[in-house]
Amino acid sequence: MTDAHERAAVLAIGDEIVLGQKTNTNSVWLAERLASFGVMTVEHVSVEDDLERIRDAIARLARENVLVICTGGLGPTADDLARDALAAALGEPLLEDEAALADIRALLAARGRELTPAHRVQARRPASARTLPNAAGTAPGLHARVGGADVFCLPGPPAEMKPMFAAHVLPALRTPRGGAISTRLLQVCGLVESDTAQRLGGILDRSRNPTVGITVSRTIVTLRIRHRGPREDAPRALDDAERAIRERLGPLVFAVGESSLAGATLDLLLSRRQTVVAVESCTGGMIGAMFSDVPGSSGAFLGGWVTYSNAMKSREVAVPEDLIERHGAVSEPVARAMAEGGLIAGDADHALAVTGVAGPTGGSDAKPVGTVFIARSSRTDAAVETEVRRFQFPGSRDDVRERSAVTAMNMLRLRLLGVGVSPLAWQKIEPPAL
């Protein structure tokens, strides 16, 4: 009885990949597909079109893993070396496979072309290997046992590789008994990574099941819950882990799965039949671009103003000129006036306004680069309620702008959830007690 395929490695072959001229999407795709069947990929390797390097990689990965999937290097030209490398790893000669040759001949005939010596090379296989038919191209795949491991070689073009994975690898997969992997993704906004980790404490312990992994992309912290065990146990285990996380992070968790912060904010607006406009200075349209990125956003996002110049601020959203003169365009009163002016002019339920110094120049001692004022203004019964906050964002111009846009959205989202204090990552304000 051979071992279950608990752990796999994927090997991508090609100079263009290893030299950085082409992004290798096959390995990511394979790893994701394998995970969905409970097989953990533990290593990706890419090597150049070099016989010894490919041979050594196959041999090593086959020693260390029970399943190895290689992509690329099966074409008809001199730099396509996967066949030779697999034969070398097995210590076997290459033979011509008659059935594969017949398939290649038939496919070429259907395309009105004739067999060349180069095509013929593609019908060769190591003596103990079997060829895997390729319906979409002339290169058959290969399957061999190298030591205790199953090694599959598939063509590099994704349009050929993907159907061959389904046709030949999946049926041969021995998925781990009781070892399926189920994952759930939670997204968090309003805490930096280290503060998130501190709040989660032992939940991040690597020896647990499920494990919880944490990554950050600028303003958004992503938590990946991963359960290993019988598939029927997964929903409950994932639910329990999600609940434990939510107990510690509360409304800072804005989504389960891939949806964006803009999407989460728009969902709240749509469910309340409320609308929003944006008045943007240093973000220059990013808030609008993020909202309008979501299909169906027009139900809640009305539009806005990019009041980059002072004249636009005064003319379009009625910011008094003397307010700008007295306090400067980057100031609490101007942010407030922008939001309130937008709320009225746009006839909306909520308005967001941003004015700041994105850099790299334009800072002063009192308002260094990264100083941003964000205002949220909302209609309540007959009145208008406005919240203005000052931030000091770190990073490049791009960082400051993106953090400003996301934080503005998060201020609105938390207001819609009725959270009194906006928990914010980049200033010394305590996140809300939960």
Place this chain on the structure above:
Amino acid sequence: MTDAHERAAVLAIGDEIVLGQKTNTNSVWLAERLASFGVMTVEHVSVEDDLERIRDAIARLARENVLVICTGGLGPTADDLARDALAAALGEPLLEDEAALADIRALLAARGRELTPAHRVQARRPASARTLPNAAGTAPGLHARVGGADVFCLPGPPAEMKPMFAAHVLPALRTPRGGAISTRLLQVCGLVESDTAQRLGGILDRSRNPTVGITVSRTIVTLRIRHRGPREDAPRALDDAERAIRERLGPLVFAVGESSLAGATLDLLLSRRQTVVAVESCTGGMIGAMFSDVPGSSGAFLGGWVTYSNAMKSREVAVPEDLIERHGAVSEPVARAMAEGGLIAGDADHALAVTGVAGPTGGSDAKPVGTVFIARSSRTDAAVETEVRRFQFPGSRDDVRERSAVTAMNMLRLRLLGVGVSPLAWQKIEPPAL
């Protein structure tokens, strides 16, 4: 004398990468940068957050190559294991680095935050390693000699990794003698990749020196001229190749180097002391976001309107309501009225307006998803001159929006250059004869 860094390996660390939940862009970027300095990357490896796997990968790659660059695993949490793995590969203990700790403390202080035990972990280094300051985050990098190899560990976030590569790896690079590679990058907008290749013809021949490589990212075609040979020969060879390309593509080349189309357009406006506003419907603020992404853009970009709702179109830039009723919001007359209304209301020299069906829903037989009207309106002496074009852009909602924003900018750029016809990638209009 140590060996030149002829061959390198890159190692990416992280469960999210190896499980296929996140595409690893660092390795491709590093391989490409190394190649431009004549260093060939021969292997990429990605491993999960597992101490022994990372240790073994570092040890093996350091045995087989003279240069190893690792990314990821330097964060403050328990699954960040690059420090420990490097120490294990060296057979050394981890020590706390006082200078690194001081840097982390200073960076946190600048952000108004305090040092936590998690941050403190980031100041640890193997005894014989040195830490590499990180200006953009709390995780310092590491450099150590493992056997005969230089091993660098850099943080995973590209915004931190890239400047650290420039600051710490590049100066330490021992590039191969005589084989220096010099590169120049040209950016093109207004032709799809295959048409660009057709115009360039033999210039793309791989056996030439310099070679010219061609890649495309949505709307922008990038040409990389690469010269291999004595460094003193490079400027002339690159100049000759650039001249040959410009002869075939003319004003469709908008930049040499990394600068953006928005930057190139703003440069033309600034040199003419002219201004622009944007009136955006389906792009929702993307044009504004692209313009304002450029430092100093406020000298020419005044701002604009995100007229996502019809009410905003009428109220803010005086699009007659009956025009929208008669022709629909996505129509030639409405695009024209948006641009002309913005030009007047914004008191600008030029206005760009975009209205379209970005999808995935909202299309009709007459105006399927991807239908976009773009208007450019400009003041000439006492009159207003407006150009409106209809496009049928392929791709996702995101693609349609990005192509719309970029094409609008390119229409303005070509107008500023006095090119009569806007050469456009996605409709059957002949690019200008050159």
